[in-house]
Amino acid sequence: MKIAILANPDSIHTRRWITSLCESNIEIILISLHHFNLAFYNDLPNFKSYSIGFNSNLNFVDNKFQKLKYIASVKKIKKIISFEKPDILHSYYASSFGLIGALCNFHPYVISVWGSDIFDFPNSSFIAKKILKFNLSKADHIMATSHSLAEETKKYSSKNIQVIPFGIDTNTFFKNRKRTLFNENDIVIGSIKTLEKVYGIDYLIKAFAKVKEKNKNKSLKLLLVGSGSCENEYKTLVDDLGVKNDVLFAGYIDHSEIMKHYNNLDIFVVSSIRESFGVSVLEASACELPVVVTDTGGLPEVVVENKTGFIVEKQNTAALANAIEKLIVDKELQKIMGNNGRKFVETKYKWAFNLSEMIDGYNKIIELK
Numbered sequence: 001m002k003i004a005i006l007a008n009p010d011s012i013h014t015r016r017w018i019t020s021l022c023e024s025n026i027e028i029i030l031i032s033l034h035h036f037n038l039a040f041y042n043d044l045p046n047f048k049s050y051s052i053g054f055n056s057n058l059n060f061v062d063n064k065f066q067k068l069k070y071i072a073s074v075k076k077i078k079k080i081i082s083f084e085k086p087d088i089l090h091s092y093y094a095s096s097f098g099l100i101g102a103l104c105n106f107h108p109y110v111i112s113v114w115g116s117d118i119f120d121f122p123n124s125s126f127i128a129k130k131i132l133k134f135n136l137s138k139a140d141h142i143m144a145t146s147h148s149l150a151e152e153t154k155k156y157s158s159k160n161i162q163v164i165p166f167g168i169d170t171n172t173f174f175k176n177r178k179r180t181l182f183n184e185n186d187i188v189i190g191s192i193k194t195l196e197k198v199y200g201i202d203y204l205i206k207a208f209a210k211v212k213e214k215n216k217n218k219s220l221k222l223l224l225v226g227s228g229s230c231e232n233e234y235k236t237l238v239d240d241l242g243v244k245n246d247v248l249f250a251g252y253i254d255h256s257e258i259m260k261h262y263n264n265l266d267i268f269v270v271s272s273i274r275e276s277f278g279v280s281v282l283e284a285s286a287c288e289l290p291v292v293v294t295d296t297g298g299l300p301e302v303v304v305e306n307k308t309g310f311i312v313e314k315q316n317t318a319a320l321a322n323a324i325e326k327l328i329v330d331k332e333l334q335k336i337m338g339n340n341g342r343k344f345v346e347t348k349y350k351w352a353f354n355l356s357e358m359i360d361g362y363n364k365i366i367e368l369k
Helices: 012-023 064-084 096-104 126-138 147-153 201-214 231-240 255-262 279-286 317-328 331-348 351-367
Strands: 002-006 027-034 047-054 088-092 109-113 141-144 161-163 187-192 220-225 247-251 267-270 291-294 309-312
Touching: 002 012, 002 064, 002 096, 012 027, 012 088, 012 351, 027 064, 047 064, 064 096, 088 096, 088 351, 096 109, 096 126, 109 126, 109 147, 141 147, 141 351, 147 161, 187 201, 187 255, 187 317, 201 220, 201 231, 201 317, 220 255, 231 247, 255 279, 267 279, 267 317, 279 291, 279 331, 291 317, 309 317, 317 331
Parallel strands: 002 027, 002 088, 027 047, 088 109, 109 141, 141 161, 187 220, 187 267, 220 247, 267 291, 291 309
Antiparallel strands: none
């Protein structure tokens, strides 16, 4: 089987899929719009890549000139496809790469919807909505990372949508508590998210301050892993709330190092205003952490309420603080929810299962050719 994939090669999700597919004896042709560091893909079996050579900052939505570059790439990509003769063309992302793949007019053609391509892109303009509908109309098969994302996609296509989550490698993510950033007696609440408004980190900071004020006898700490445009704003907020000495901004961390940070935590929180799925929640659950998430997008799909964690109303500081407080005062509840979370991931979101679903999907598509 040979699959040509149109995708951003720097995305951790692209890397994970391609690595696993190549190791499953599937030949992968990665087609990128920009030059990229091949180091991650070194020594992969059954792998070949092409780069069209555009600037890595190319933005489909914001820059009209760059949009023309996307269209101009189609002729080059058609030549690659003609030479490689893949069994399937698969675009990771329904907007930018989805359009390029649609214009290549190759079949079978698969589009995977991943998040902002469905939640944000079609709302940016009337033209964007038309483009998305066109892209999906050209696809022979559509995949989504969550049921909530699949439901949103149905606004733009009546086709059947296969849900294949970004599962978790439970051999990589597991409980291995080693405090490297905090003291053993600290109770550490944490989040691993880009510091942007959409992820509601300001609500988490405010909730943490509330919980700390009510529990002065406990050594509470907050770990924020990630960087973003709101970093200075959030550091000012922490200072204003008087919890500067108890909040650690760890900055950007490579995905290979993230497991160490999960294992510095006692409680994991995702306070997003909008979220397509919840990979970080599943990673935390695989590390046997109790989780607190907001009731948006795909987050409720990755938490069993009152068993693996709590689901609270988004943009509700008080509700977020109450859920966190329930966990900090009850270590036994932390342990029970953490254990349940690990079992939940192993049962429903194990990476090997999701990989098998992807390969089965490919096989069925090829059989219908």
